[in-house]
Amino acid sequence: MKTISRVIFSAILLVLTGLLLAIGAAAPAPMFDYYQEFSQKALSVLSGLTGVVPFAVWEVLALLLILWAIYTLIECLRRGRVLRWLSGVLVTVCTLVLLFVALWGLNHFGPTVGERMGLETRPYSVDEVYEAALWYAEQANTLATQMPTDSQNVTQFSDFSTLAKSAGKGYTVLSRQYDCFTEAGATVKKLTAWPLYSYSGITGIFIPFTGESNVNPDTYAASLPFTMCHELAHRQGYAAEDDANFCAYLACMASDNVEFRYSGAYSAFVYCYNALHSADRELAAQVWETASEQVRADCAAANTHYAKYEGKVQEVAQEANDAYLKAFDQEDGVQSYGAVADYLIALYLAQKTA
Structure with a gap:
């Protein structure tokens, strides 16, 4: 994916995230029963997969992501493609933010x-x-x-x-x-x-x-x-x-x-x-x-x-x-x-x- 395409894709992800947040803030309380049911089922699947090991899987994934970011940065610096690297980071961050909001973040707007x-x-x-x-x-x-x-x-x-x-x-x-x-x-x-x-x-x-x-x-x-x-x-x-x-x-x-x-x-x-x-x-x-x-x-x-x-x-x-x-x-x-x-x-x- 070219740099400009990544920027456009990131913008789309941000718009989707904004729409989800707007819906969450305006939605009536009964809607959150459905969202919470979806969220709990999704989290149950994820925790079931990660629960087979005693350590925090996300720490390992975060470390690998950081190491990959460092490696790709070095490669992009060597080839003079810093903007390409930055656009890749932007896509990754925007994707994670959207997933966070969709999976669990909207609970912030639900009934107390x-x-x-x-x-x-x-x-x-x-x-x-x-x-x-x-x-x-x-x-x-x-x-x-x-x-x-x-x-x-x-x-x-x-x-x-x-x-x-x-x-x-x-x-x-x-x-x-x-x-x-x-x-x-x-x-x-x-x-x-x-x-x-x-x-x-x-x-x-x-x-x-x-x-x-x-x-x-x-x-x-x-x-x-x-x-x-x-x-x-x-x-x-x-x-x-x-x-x-x-x-x-x-x-x-x-x-x-x-x-x-x-x-x-x-x-x-x-x-x-x-x-x-x-x-x-x-x-x-x-x-x-x-x-x-x-x-x-x-x-x-x-x-x-x-x-x-x-x-x-x-x-x-x-x-x-x-x-x-x-x-x-x-x-x-x-x-x-x-x-x-x-x-x-x-x-x-x-x-x-x-």
Whole structure:
């Protein structure tokens, strides 16, 4: 294909992508039942193919693609065909973007997990946030007593592989309680190039092209089971980060594995505490005092763990992720991760009045 033909083909792909996004943004909620069914079936086939090996297939494919790009660049430079190489890169990128949107990306415009479960959120008073934070602190305190600790009172967890085998159990339970969940049809895989992800601030990533839910093994231990369930939530079709976080909490608490239940309660406490801290530091301090020494030790250890990776690389990665989320109608960008507190407070209030 000649250079000009590649440019024209890329333009066509971009137009098709734009049309899909426009349809997704304007489509009524019922349409997403059909899209999600298509998306889940396609992802099931892909994850079935890639699931036969324990490693993340997409990492291998990405490496091969990079090596091929370098090789072809060298060849094109030698022959004076740089524009030809650039047009090839353009076609590849446009093709991947179209496939991403068609396979999974439109889930960003679908009904939220709250809408599917009939759980409404609204602006909350400081007192309501305070009560919810207390409730999740108590939940974490209770479950912490069932977990082993080290000499520093930091909670100890099983290794990555052991946890990964149990990650989908909560979704199996949820699928029997709610129509908006299905059994986890794929396992969680370990990211091999974890230092790169750690310095980028990435704890997990879902890849629609291969149907793989991937988690950084360097994620702080108390958050690891929760993160696994978060990435499996993306596999369920919940693209928004606050939705995936709430699904992760529900899946953790539905699990018969106490490691997952504690991770879910610990994460919920952290999100609600942070929300309260932003609104009223004095009340947040009161909630902090109710947290057990073990829970507080986990919070401190997590801060220490992630602090060593802070830097320019993480800032750039955060900005890129922020731009991606906003492009898919998540106006809060990276702040949407913490927006799960709204769901958690709504759940607390619903159970309080039940």
